[in-house]
Amino acid sequence: MLELLYWPALQIVTWGFLQNYISQNAGFFARAGGTLIGAVILWDILFRGQLGFSISFLEEMWARNLGNLMMSPLKPIEFLISLMAMSLIRLAIGVIPMTLLAMIFFGFNLYGIGFPLIAFFCNLIFTSWSVGIFVSGLVLRYGLGAESIVWTLMFGMMPLACIYYPVTVLPDWLQVVAWSLPPTYVFEGMRSLLMEHVFRADLMVDALAINVVPITISFAIFLMLLRSARQHGSLIQTGE
């Protein structure tokens, strides 16, 4: 039931804000300069980075291999780093063709952004790993019954990270929340670059600084949930 409500609610909120923004800016489409396509691609980096991490983790659960790994000399931090590497591989497979299609069909060259793209990418991937580590910890502790959170949690960030519209569209009180999320800085930075041709390095540094908090907290939570899984015997009950 929750999922039935979740998607329509998120969609209407996200695109509703976009509608507000368009109505407030008559010359929007003339100045947009590929921001929508850029936003879609950057959102995909954020979302698929987390999915790549989480699916690699889930595959170990589905294969009932987690007990083997946890019983081996592999340390939790090494396990998480390997999942990060897998997320990069999966991301490359999914997103590179997408950027090529954008280039061929819409004339949008993401790589033409140059150095700022590296800053955007790093900040987005750090956030995606934070979410990935957190949801993997939940699945580790609560089993595959908690799997749906892998697919849904990131979408909760969608309206607040201001992917398709600037932060100023949000009500004042919600802007505070939006600025607490690192992806917001990336999407604002992208719009600044594409529409005003200004690279906001300050936004990227702020995002990086904020990213330290979720990645640290998610790692601590993962270790806590791993310990809890060991207390509850979840590691010998994993699998399909």
Next chain:
Amino acid sequence: MTSVDTTISLPATPDRREAPAIDVAHLVKFYKKTRAVDDISFSIARGSITGLLGGNGAGKTTTIAMIMGLVLPSSGRIEVLGHPMPDESTEVLGRMNFESPYVDMPARLTVRQNLTIFGRLYSVGNLPARIERLAADLDLGEFLDRANGKLSAGQKTRVALAKALINQPELLLLDEPTASLDPDTADWIRQHLATYRKENGATILLASHNMLEVERLCDRVIIMKRGRIEDDDSPEAIMARYNRTTLEEVFLDVTRGRVQEAAS
């Protein structure tokens, strides 16, 4: 079915520490309000094969999982190869290994790929040669390059045993190592375990429902019931004490509550 040679051959260079392979004291495990393991204590000498016998829900798997560090005890102390678990698990995890029907390996990877991954995790030197040796010992050659998901139950068990032996562990924990195998394959696995122990001086702790397996393979038997240790001795001594000719009869006496009557 052939009998198994259980002669102990100690390693050429024995460990300087005299600590037992496993030392468990007052181990208790609660799952919510259920007491799965209830104040058990035992020590297992290095180079021995010990069988953990018990019916469903006796606490065998939980006990083995606690020794491996996959489950944390509610209270009590566990030392493995002289190191407290799980606090010093990093000191011993590379020196032990396990096989269990509750775990598997990625189905899409071939047997060789799976063994290579675990060999690297355990930092096994000259890994290709080690895999070839295991393939020869456990007769895996025919399906070494086949996907794990396409193997029969017997083949999977042999692969799981190969994974458990990849690092030549000093301590091997086995949970139902011959479950769902035909008698010939099961006997073959038992032979291999006995040979491995003899050649490497390894310690083996195995949980099993198979009384004949325990009787033939183990130097010692720990019988568990409802989380407690009901008896602990050599198979011969236990059978003599209960005035029975097989461990299966002893097991039935214990599980059906005929302990006092049989022992008297």
